[in-house]
Structure formats: C-alpha cells, structure tokens
Amino acid sequence: MTDILMPALSPTMEEGTLAKWHVKEGDTVKAGDVIAEIETDKATMEVEAVDEGKITSILVAAGTEGVAVNTPIARLDGEGEPAAEAPKEAPKQEAPKQDASGDPEKQPPEAAKPKPEGEGAAPVAPKPTVELRDPEIPAGARMVKITVRDALRDAMAEEMRRDPDVFLMGEEVAQYQGAYKVSRDLLQEFGDKRVIDTPITEHGFAGLGVGAAMAGLKPIVEFMTWNFAMQAIDQIINSAAKTLYMSGGQIKSSIVFRGPNGAAARVGAQHSQDYSAWYGQVPGLKVVAPYDAADAKGLLKAAIRDPNPVVFLEHEMMYGVEFEIPEVEDWIVPIGKARIRREGSGVTITAHSRMVGLALKAAEELAGEGIEAEVIDLRTIRPLDHETIVESVRKTNRLVTVEEGWGPMGVGAEVIARVLEHAFDYLDAPPLRVHQEDVPLPYAANLEVLSLPSVEKIVKAAKAVSYK
Amino acid sequence: MARTPKSGPSEGKTPDTGVNRKGRAPDKAQLTQWYRDMLLIRRFEERAGQLYGMGLIGGFCHLYIGQEAIAVGMETVKKPGDQIITGYRDHGHMLAAGMDPKEVMAELTGRAGGSSKGKGGSMHMFSTEAGFYGGHGIVGAQVSLGTGLALADRYRGDGRVSFTYFGDGAANQGQVYESFNMAELWSLPVVYVIENNQYAMGTSIERSASETRLHRRGISFNIPGEEVDGMDVLAVVEAGAKAAEHARSGKGPYILEMKTYRYRGHSMSDPAKYRTKEEVDEVKKTRDPIEHLRERLEKAKVSEEDLKAIDAEVKKIVAEAAEFARTSPEPDPSELYTDVYLEAAQ
Numbered sequence A: 001m002t003d004i005l006m007p008a009l010s011p012t013m014e015e016g017t018l019a020k021w022h023v024k025e026g027d028t029v030k031a032g033d034v035i036a037e038i039e040t041d042k043a044t045m046e047v048e049a050v051d052e053g054k055i056t057s058i059l060v061a062a063g064t065e066g067v068a069v070n071t072p073i074a075r076l077d078g079e080g081e082p083a084a085e086a087p088k089e090a091p092k093q094e095a096p097k098q099d100a101s102g103d104p105e106k107q108p109p110e111a112a113k114p115k116p117e118g119e120g121a122a123p124v125a126p127k128p129t130v131e132l133r134d135p136e137i138p139a140g141a142r143m144v145k146i147t148v149r150d151a152l153r154d155a156m157a158e159e160m161r162r163d164p165d166v167f168l169m170g171e172e173v174a175q176y177q178g179a180y181k182v183s184r185d186l187l188q189e190f191g192d193k194r195v196i197d198t199p200i201t202e203h204g205f206a207g208l209g210v211g212a213a214m215a216g217l218k219p220i221v222e223f224m225t226w227n228f229a230m231q232a233i234d235q236i237i238n239s240a241a242k243t244l245y246m247s248g249g250q251i252k253s254s255i256v257f258r259g260p261n262g263a264a265a266r267v268g269a270q271h272s273q274d275y276s277a278w279y280g281q282v283p284g285l286k287v288v289a290p291y292d293a294a295d296a297k298g299l300l301k302a303a304i305r306d307p308n309p310v311v312f313l314e315h316e317m318m319y320g321v322e323f324e325i326p327e328v329e330d331w332i333v334p335i336g337k338a339r340i341r342r343e344g345s346g347v348t349i350t351a352h353s354r355m356v357g358l359a360l361k362a363a364e365e366l367a368g369e370g371i372e373a374e375v376i377d378l379r380t381i382r383p384l385d386h387e388t389i390v391e392s393v394r395k396t397n398r399l400v401t402v403e404e405g406w407g408p409m410g411v412g413a414e415v416i417a418r419v420l421e422h423a424f425d426y427l428d429a430p431p432l433r434v435h436q437e438d439v440p441l442p443y444a445a446n447l448e449v450l451s452l453p454s455v456e457k458i459v460k461a462a463k464a465v466s467y468k
Numbered sequence B: 001m002a003r004t005p006k007s008g009p010s011e012g013k014t015p016d017t018g019v020n021r022k023g024r025a026p027d028k029a030q031l032t033q034w035y036r037d038m039l040l041i042r043r044f045e046e047r048a049g050q051l052y053g054m055g056l057i058g059g060f061c062h063l064y065i066g067q068e069a070i071a072v073g074m075e076t077v078k079k080p081g082d083q084i085i086t087g088y089r090d091h092g093h094m095l096a097a098g099m100d101p102k103e104v105m106a107e108l109t110g111r112a113g114g115s116s117k118g119k120g121g122s123m124h125m126f127s128t129e130a131g132f133y134g135g136h137g138i139v140g141a142q143v144s145l146g147t148g149l150a151l152a153d154r155y156r157g158d159g160r161v162s163f164t165y166f167g168d169g170a171a172n173q174g175q176v177y178e179s180f181n182m183a184e185l186w187s188l189p190v191v192y193v194i195e196n197n198q199y200a201m202g203t204s205i206e207r208s209a210s211e212t213r214l215h216r217r218g219i220s221f222n223i224p225g226e227e228v229d230g231m232d233v234l235a236v237v238e239a240g241a242k243a244a245e246h247a248r249s250g251k252g253p254y255i256l257e258m259k260t261y262r263y264r265g266h267s268m269s270d271p272a273k274y275r276t277k278e279e280v281d282e283v284k285k286t287r288d289p290i291e292h293l294r295e296r297l298e299k300a301k302v303s304e305e306d307l308k309a310i311d312a313e314v315k316k317i318v319a320e321a322a323e324f325a326r327t328s329p330e331p332d333p334s335e336l337y338t339d340v341y342l343e344a345a346q
Helices: A148-162 A186-190 A202-214 A228-241 A276-280 A293-305 A355-368 A386-396 A411-426 A445-451 A455-465 B028-053 B068-077 B091-096 B101-108 B141-156 B174-185 B233-251 B277-287 B289-299 B304-327 B333-337
Strands: A002-005 A015-021 A034-039 A044-048 A053-058 A064-068 A072-078 A143-147 A166-170 A195-197 A218-222 A256-260 A286-288 A310-314 A322-326 A339-342 A347-351 A373-377 A380-382 A399-406 A432-436 B083-086 B132-135 B162-167 B190-196 B225-229 B254-259
Touching: A034 A072, A044 B028, A143 A148, A143 A293, A148 A166, A148 A186, A148 A293, A148 A322, A166 A186, A166 A202, A186 A195, A202 A218, A202 A228, A202 B141, A202 B174, A228 A256, A228 B141, A256 A293, A276 A286, A276 A310, A276 A380, A276 A399, A276 A411, A286 A293, A293 A310, A293 A322, A339 A355, A347 A355, A347 A386, A347 A455, A355 A373, A355 A399, A355 A455, A373 A386, A386 A399, A386 A411, A399 A411, A399 A455, A411 A432, A432 A455, B028 B068, B028 B091, B028 B101, B028 B289, B028 B304, B068 B091, B068 B162, B068 B190, B068 B233, B068 B289, B083 B141, B091 B101, B091 B132, B101 B304, B132 B141, B141 B162, B141 B174, B141 B190, B174 B190, B190 B233, B225 B233, B233 B254
Parallel strands: A166 A195, A166 A218, A218 A256, A256 A310, A286 A310, A347 A373, A347 A399, A399 A432, B083 B132, B083 B162, B162 B190, B190 B254, B225 B254
Antiparallel strands: A002 A072, A015 A034, A015 A064, A034 A044, A053 A072, A143 A322, A286 A380, A339 A373
C-alpha cells in the first residue's frame, strides 16, 4: 500500500487545486496512465501514475483547492516502492541559508557564510601555496629593447615550442601574420595545424576553442579586438568559466582568450571599449591586463600555462611601444600580483594597461608640485591583488583609481570598495575615480580626448584627494 | 588548418554494430540489450518526474521520454574514446553512455553523491570516463563545443569522433552554422545528431523554421545529411554507423536528422497546450520506440519471462537510484568555494 502524493508541477508551486480525477476507487492503473488533473496558478497539468496497482482509496476529492504539495491524495495497492513514500528530508549539511527573520541566532555559522573574494577563509581563487613574486633578474642579465607586440609573440612561440597541445586560432593569425602582427612568423615555425586562420565567426570559433580545451588541448583564441568578442561572450562565460564548477571539478578549460582591448584612436564607439570590469566580475575566469613588454611576455606565458580560462586584455596603442626586458630564459610573471611602479607616500594611484603610463606621467607632474604619488599597476584584474593596494593606502591615506573603461560598476569602484573594507580608517579623503566619461566613445578628435582619461585628469584628482 | 582533400567513397569495413547492412536482423542479445537500455531511460525519467513532483528535484527538469531510441542506438555506434555532447535534455544520453544512474539521479536531487557533487543539476552533468561532455543549458552552445571536441580529435589524429546532439530549436541558432562551416572546412570528425522532436519548447517546427527538413541544413556547407526514423532503434543504428564511418574516415561532418517525439512537456512545468492530447496519444500508440522493439523481441522469440526479468532489473536499478538520490547528503557547505579555479603550478 502506497500513497500517491500531490505533486509539484513547477519550480515554484507550493499548492494547487485537484481539479479532476480520471480514476475511481477500485480502478487498476499502470505506469504512465493519467489519473488526475491539477490546476496551478499557471496551468492545468495531468498527473500520471508512476507505479502499477489498484486505487484503493481517493483521499482528496475532485474540486478541492489549496492542496499542499506532498499531501497524500490517493492510495495505491501495488508493489509499494520506496519512492512513493513521503519524501524523506534530505540529510542537511547546515547549508548556508540566510534566515529572513534576521534573527542572528538563526544565521548560519560563520564558517558556512559565503565570503567575498579576498576575505581569506573562502578564497575565490585558490591561495597560491607560495608567495607570488616576479622572477629574479640575475646580476649581469642583459636588458634588451623589445616592443609589446614582439614580447607577446615571443611568449606564444616559447610556449608552443614547450607544449605541443598549445595552438593559436583566430582571424588573420596565420597567413596575414596577425591583424596587428602579433602572430608574426608563427605560421612559418609551427605550420597550419597549430596556427589556424578562422572564418569571421567569433561565436563559433570561441566555442570550438572551449570545446578543444575541454578535450584537453590548450588553445590561444585571438580576437581581432575584444569588441568582437561580444559575439562570443556566452562561450567565454557560460562554457569556459563555469564548466569546472558545474562538473564538480571534472572538466577544465585551459584556454587563453586574447586580443587588443580599450580605445585605439579615432575608431569610434563600437571599436573602443575596455572590458576589464565585464570579465572581472566572473568567477572562474582570470583577467589580465599588462602594461609593459616584460609583463606582457611574462603574464602571457603564465596565462598559457594556467589550467583555468584566462581573459588576456592587450592594448593596441601599446603594441608598438618599446620597453626594456631582461634577457632571462623562461620569463614568467605570476598572475594575481600587482606591481608598484613608483613608490611614494602622498597618494596611491591604481591603474592597469595603457593607463599605467598616464599615471606615471601624472606622478612626475605631481612630484613637481610636492606630491609623491605611489603608482600601482594592477596587472591582474581578477584575482585582484588588493593586499598591495591596501598596504599602500595605509601609508598614503589617499586613493585615486584610473581606468579606461566607464566608471559605474568599474574596476575603480571595486578597488575603492576593497579599500573601504580593509582600510576605511586610514583614509584622509574620499577616494576619486578617473575613467572614461559616461558616454559611448565619440569619433571627433576633440570629443575623443575629452572623453578619455588623461594625465591632466589624474593630476587634478590626485590634488583633490590631497586637498591641494 | 589546411583543408583535407576529400577521398572517394569509403572503402572501410562496415562497423560492427550488430546490424547487418544487408538487412539481416540483429541478434537476440543485441535487441535485448537495446530494450533494456531504452527501458532504463524511460523508467528512470518517469521516476525523475515523480521525484520532481515530490519536490526532491528542483528547477528545470527536461525528460527524454519518447526519444530513447536515439541515445541508445547511437551508443552502439560509438567507440571507446569517442565523445558525446548534448543540450539540456541530457539524462537519457548519460544513462546510455553508461554513467551510474545513482549519480545521475543524485545530481538531479542536488546531493553530494551526484555526478557533479550536486553543483551542476539536471542540465550540467559530465563524465570524461564515459566520454560525456555535458549537459549544456544554453541552446546551441553545445554545437560549437562539440565541434571543438572534434577539432581536438583531428588535432591529435586519434581517430575519435564527436557526436554532437541538438534539437530542432537549437537548429535555428547562428553558432550552429558557424560550426557547420568550420567543421566542413577543416574536415572535422563530427556527427551532428539533430533530435527533431517537433517542438522547440512550445513552438512547433512549422512555426519556427523556413526549411523544416533539418537534414538539409548542411547543404550550403556541403555537409551530407539524412532523415532517420528516430523512433526505430535499428534505423538509428544503421544511419549512425554510416555517419560515424564518414566522419572517422576523414571525410568530415555528417548530419542525421532523427525524427522523434517527446511525450512530456518541454520541462516539468510545461502543460503542453500547444499540441493536442490526440496527437501525443497517436504517437504513443503507433510509434513508441520501446513498444516497437518489444514487438520485435516477441517475434524473435524472446520469452515473456526474459522480458519480465528485464523489467524487474530496470525497476530495481531505478528504485536504488531514487533511494540513493534521496539519502545522499546535501553537499558540504565547504564545497561552495571548490572547483571555481584549479591551482596553477608555480
């Protein structure tokens, strides 16, 4: 003898009306037979028998309203299987459910509460077992001049030599040698199996890349610009970033998505956007935005080796800029570590990618006016190295954030939130944000300049927080 | 990646699938196995529906009832190492691929014993061991991913094939055609299996597709395709073997349009008002894949006792799966922050 229970027919149903019985007491039913109709707030649904047997009694009459889910509605004389019994309560593991009453005693224990990134006990990114540190530059190492473009190219070439599972795909990466020549000579060295020209089909090839990564390869997917990756953002977030979690750790996506990000020059609104904050919000992704050649090379090599999906944001205006880079074998810069580009005690300025250059110039001007700025190059947007920032603000007591993207919900907003969480009492002035004006990037030369962050805007903000 | 020159008609051997190309009937053992595997899916899904009704399964739950012949038939064609990937109507595929019914059911109930430790749910299960790459909730996304699995197969040259499933609804997504283009361009070993169950949620194919013969959707990419009776496991196996052979031999992708029907609503909360009860009943009465096979088994002189023994075995497996799914504990709160990232080697 088993009870037939009032079923839930939608994710939100708690009760319903038992509209009609299709069987009467004494009827024999088999699995799949429609036995009743139930009305919910949304629809009328049929209820099918799951077991075979004879209906011995009907417990809830047709037309009864407000029948709670899991109320016995009829009794079946069958073989009686455990699944037809009232559901056993799941053995609870003190799941971290918030109690709506706000009663502190009903709140989950401290250990079970979700922690925001960086609160230590529940790291969003696993805490590295060793301290993240830039590679040592051996005494006497030769410094060579190299463009950011070639540094990125060298990083890919070195990793492709090292690991046959690494390959590059994207538009114009092979025969054309890269739309911005970042993949120059790679086709010649590695052949068309490992340097793959794709059709103009971002959504599709990003998905192919993630699929290949799920199968264990280590693709580098180049977007001609990150603006075009908007077509592919579903695959980056829903497939690459989430699958490790959704599979309980079974399926990894070791993949790098890379390309130029941010505003170039006079290319208009659709080709000029900084995606740092967009991707920086997504758990499962790492987001890197280097400034100089040494970081571009070292961080890209780290990204390619990383077992997680990495969004690697380059800058078109930086590709041709030359920097000195130490001639060191296997130059790898750890993801997740900010770099203090200039030390100072007057004000902390954070920036990433091309904005680091502007911040450094601003610092020089500020020095002329007696303000010593400490410039922090974030380098990695996610996981954000807020320890370095917080430590700096504890010293300078003032903060200005700089980014090329829009301000609202931006990287600067996040940096400031972290500083407020960890160093509120150390602040001597409300932090300020320098960012692109809150408009689509205009084409006209003068408006474009007005819209973007500038040395002047940074200097002004730094003076404002210094009350000067 | 260079385009692979197309070879002529396959000289390869007919794959050993239990179905003789000349039309000789498959042996009794093979028929019985298919019957058991299809029945397992049906009983499992019925029980999942029941557990949903009891509130043990939450959110979305898309049942495979009516479509069993496709997953089971194609599994016969699959070789070790081959990959499968599908959308959200995935329970049947996982069972056919050999994943443990207990782990699948426990994932549906969101328990620690689930195949994704309870963190994936109905639409997000995976098993590298079974070659099952999900379980994807974004309609059509699995088509690009499955083509990427085939890209990896081609890259490694390991002779594997990616079986990429999608429905008539997904067949209208743009990335499907982006993937078709690259698959044919690079001769990737992928078999696209379109499970055309006639309804994309509540929209019939006639109301959503300018060309309803979905096997023709590859024409402009030079991908061959054919229509298959997806309610007949033998037809599925025969067509599947041919398509897999095409892909495996380096000739590139192949499209199989499996004409099928889902008996239940799109998900548990779908009252299915967009079709008549008579339409559903007619399919159940005349085209049911399991009944169809059962008749064949009777003709092949499989005894009533043997069939009853299979019924009992399946019932037991499903009952055990349900019991496991109800008693397995919820995931430990400490699992909240695991599997977000893998630690990078230093």
